[in-house]
Every structure is written in structure tokens, then in C-alpha cells.
Amino acid sequence: MSNFLIYEQNGPIVTLTMNQPEQRNPLTGNSAVPEFLAAIDRIHDDRQVRCVILTGNGPSFCAGGDIREMKRQALPEVSEMDIRHEYRRGIQRLTLSLFDLEVPVIAAVNGHAIGAGLDLACMCDIRIASEKAKFAESFIKLGIIPGDGGAWLLPRIVGMSRAAELAFTGDMIDAEQALAINLVSHVVPHDQLMTTALGLAARISQHASHSVRLTKRLMREALHSRLDTVLELSAVFQAVAHKTPDHSEAVDAFLEKRPARFI
Numbered sequence: 058m059s060n061f062l063i064y065e066q067n068g069p070i071v072t073l074t075m076n077q078p079e080q081r082n083p084l085t086g087n088s089a090v091p092e093f094l095a096a097i098d099r100i101h102d103d104r105q106v107r108c109v110i111l112t113g114n115g116p117s118f119c120a121g122g123d124i125r126e127m128k129r130q131a132l133p134e135v136s137e138m139d140i141r142h143e144y145r146r147g148i149q150r151l152t153l154s155l156f157d158l159e160v161p162v163i164a165a166v167n168g169h170a171i172g173a174g175l176d177l178a179c180m181c182d183i184r185i186a187s188e189k190a191k192f193a194e195s196f197i198k199l200g201i202i203p204g205d206g207g208a209w210l211l212p213r214i215v216g217m218s219r220a221a222e223l224a225f226t227g228d229m230i231d232a233e234q235a236l237a238i239n240l241v242s243h244v245v246p247h248d249q250l251m252t253t254a255l256g257l258a259a260r261i262s263q264h265a266s267h268s269v270r271l272t273k274r275l276m277r278e279a280l281h282s283r284l285d286t287v288l289e290l291s292a293v294f295q296a297v298a299h300k301t302p303d304h305s306e307a308v309d310a311f312l313e314k315r316p317a318r319f320i
Contacts, residue, residue, distance in 0.1 A: 107160055176211070
């Protein structure tokens with residue numbers, strides 16, 4: 058039985074809800090990582106899924122790492138190589154797995170997204186914030202560094218200068234400040250957060266699944282590839298897309314002035 062993550066599916070939309078509100082939904086010191094990995098595998102295997110929403114129960118989205126777990130890692134009997142192994146086999150597996158998920162992921166940030174919680178939101182494709190949301194890249198305040206990929210993720214979203222300011226100060230910002238630096242796409246009243254996220258997921262899900270998946274993959278590859286490489290990959294993906302039944306249906310629907318009916 059799941060102890061951390063609630064998996065709910067309504068048609069093509071999956072909602073993943075982190076569900077340890079008393080501990081502010083931490084990613085360490087519990088079963089969060091294996092449950093995330095299992096959920097992501099389940100989504101990969103279900104071709105009907107077209108969009109994912111990630112949110113948290115309680116006042117926080119995700120508090121990041123468990124402080125008690127950090128205290129354990131500081132014990133003399135826990136070596137540096139032990140900690141390295143724990144990161145590589147733990148939170149970093151979540152980073153790679155969530156970042157590489159083919160279907161779009163919307164982070165519906167309901168409250169505090171702190172440290173690894175902010176980086177978790179950055180692993181998603183789109184971030185929508187409740188007016189109650191707070192954000193901090195707070196590792197520096199605990200004398201550690203973003204061990205989960207935040208140093209790669211955050212600058213690509215807000216730019217190097219803003220990312221450096223957040224990482225070097227550990228300052229907390231509110232939802233409107235997050236919107237101003239493009240960390241989030243929208244800020245909405247707290248009671249409208251999930252309605253807004255579900256509406257966006259529905260707009261994404263109405264399109265051909267293969268086209269959305271290939272577009273996401275192309276955008277991911279473009280983050281670290283040259284233009285000529287991305288153009289070559291685009292040609293290959295486009296050739297595949299042109300030969301799909303969904304493309305033929307989309308063209309027919311456009312010409313016939315009717316909604317497309319995708320499989």
C-alpha cells in the first residue's frame with residue numbers, strides 16, 4: 058500500500074498527490090522516491106495517459122529533504138561514499154525519471170516548495186502556483202548544495218542571475234515574485250488551483266498523444282543540443298508524425314471543420 062503518493066486517474070489525466078502533510082511531504086527519510094519511480098513506470102506503460110498533475114496535500118507542496126535524515130548522514134559512521142551512493146540511487150533517480158517522462162507534467166504548487174521541493178517543481182514542464190505558494194532554493198541555509206539537479210534545472214527556467222541569487226541567499230519568494238521571474242506560469246486563488254491545473258491538462262490532452270510526447274522529447278533534447286542536431290531530430294520526429302493515423306485524422310477534421318477524434 059502506498060504511504061506517500063496517491064495515484065488517481067480520470068480518463069487521460071493522472072494526478073499524483075504527495076500525502077505526508079504532517080511532515081510537509083518530504084522526499085527523503087520515507088518511501089517517496091520508490092513510489093515516484095513506480096508511478097512513473099506505470100504512466101510510461103499506460104499509453105492512454107496524456108498529462109500528469111503533481112501536487113501536495115496540506116499546507117506544503119514539498120519541504121524537500123527530511124532534516125532528521127540529514128542529521129543521520131552527518132554521523133561519523135556514515136561515509137562520504139555512502140552519502141554519494143544514497144544520492145545516486147535515491148533522489149537523483151527521481152530527477153532523471155521525472156524529467157524524462159514522455160507525457161507533460163504540471164506542478165500544481167499548493168504551498169511551500171522548499172529546497173528539493175522547489176527542484177521537484179522544476180523537474181515538471183509547467184508550474185502553476187496557488188497564491189499561498191512559497192519558493193526557496195534553501196540548501197545554502199543548511200550548509201549543503203542542491204544535490205538533486207537544481208543547479209542544472211533552475212538556471213534554465215529563471216536564468217543564471219536569478220538562479221544564482223536564489224541559490225546563494227536561500228531567500229524565500231512568494232507566488233507573485235515567482236511569476237515575475239517566470240518560475241511559474243500562473244498564480245491563481247488557492248481554491249482554484251486544481252481546477253486550473255485540470256483545465257490546462259484537459260487542453261493538452263485533447264491533442265494527439267504522439268505529437269505531444271514527441272514535442273516534449275524534442276524540447277528536452279534542445280536543452281543541451283546544437284541547432285543542427287535538433288533540426289535533424291525534428292526531421293526524424295516529423296517523418297514519424299506524418300505517418301500516424303492521428304495526423305491523418307487531425308487534417309481531415311480541420312478540412313471538415315469538426316473536432317478531431319483521436320484513438
